Amino acid sequence: xxxxxxxxxxxxxxxxxxxxxxxxxxxxxxxxxxxxxxxxxxxxxxxxxxxxxxxxxxxxxxxxxxxxxxxxxxxxxxxxxxxxxxxxxxxxxxxxxxxxxxxxxxxxxxxxxxxxxxxxxxxxxxxxxxxxxxxxxxxxxxxxxxxxxxxxxxxxxxxxxxxxxxxxxxxxxxxxxxxxxxxxxxxxxxxxxxxxxxxxxxxxxxxxxxxxxxxxxxxxxxxxxxxxxxxxxxxxxxxxxxxxxxxxxxxx
Ligand SMILES: [Zn+2]
Numbered sequence: 001x002x003x004x005x006x007x008x009x010x011x012x013x014x015x016x017x018x019x020x021x022x023x024x025x026x027x028x029x030x031x032x033x034x035x036x037x038x039x040x041x042x043x044x045x046x047x048x049x050x051x052x053x054x055x056x057x058x059x060x061x062x063x064x065x066x067x068x069x070x071x072x073x074x075x076x077x078x079x080x081x082x083x084x085x086x087x088x089x090x091x092x093x094x095x096x097x098x099x100x101x102x103x104x105x106x107x108x109x110x111x112x113x114x115x116x117x118x119x120x121x122x123x124x125x126x127x128x129x130x131x132x133x134x135x136x137x138x139x140x141x142x143x144x145x146x147x148x149x150x151x152x153x154x155x156x157x158x159x160x161x162x163x164x165x166x167x168x169x170x171x172x173x174x175x176x177x178x179x180x181x182x183x184x185x186x187x188x189x190x191x192x193x194x195x196x197x198x199x200x201x202x203x204x205x206x207x208x209x210x211x212x213x214x215x216x217x218x219x220x221x222x223x224x225x226x227x228x229x230x231x232x233x234x235x236x237x238x239x240x241x242x243x244x245x246x247x248x249x250x251x252x
Contacts, residue, residue, distance in 0.1 A: 027120035029057035033081035042171025046235035064098035102137035127154035151227035165218035
């Protein structure tokens with residue numbers, strides 16, 4: 001079945017009623033086995049809590065992510081990938097070559113097939129300006145695969161460098177689970193990434209004037225017709241808090 005046919009049938013069946021209050025199919029794909037946990041776990045947990053269906057993907061095998069690269073590390077990281085997102089679902093491991101995603105001969109085809117066969121309502125992946133070449137390559141492959149058939153949401157970069165968000169998602173109820181998910185990646189000395197997540201997610205919440213103890217993840221949409229405004233698809237932001245109101249629940 002052609003992509004257009006499949007999409008038309010899917011859209012006919014649900015009469016194009018996605019959005020707030022509607023169950024969605026959300027596909028999230030990270031470049032390496034721990035990326036979904038570090039960059040998008042809170043969003044995915046919030047989406048699961050409201051009843052969305054999650055499809056999780058890991059593009060590379062992670063074989064280059066450590067001092068002893070190779071198949072044994074890839075096997076270990078596959079187990080960690082499953083453990084990290086166990087509360088959200090079973091990830092699909094695409095096993096493309098770690099560190100070489102941009103030049104892997106079949107990477108574009110594999111990623112395109114994964115996304116289009118799932119026919120998601122929303123795709124989450126890395127930002128095109130993120131620090132790691134595999135993240136940037138995946139961002140481009142995913143954006144091209146999703147095309148105009150569904151919106152793409154870019155997650156924050158590592159430590160937010162160069163990233164200007166459109167949207168913030170309140171992950172406070174899921175922050176502890178996110179930290180535990182990151183810590184499941186024992187091969188990666190994960191405490192450093194848990195610490196980075198704590199700083200980043202606290203900072204993003206603080207940008208919304210949320211007081212200590214609140215956490216947020218930041219996202220930016222890929223600007224492409226007809227997805228000019230997709231806020232109706234997202235879990236809620238931190239509560240609105242005006243600037244300096246004495247006695248209010250706010251940071252400043
Ligand atoms: Zn990564």
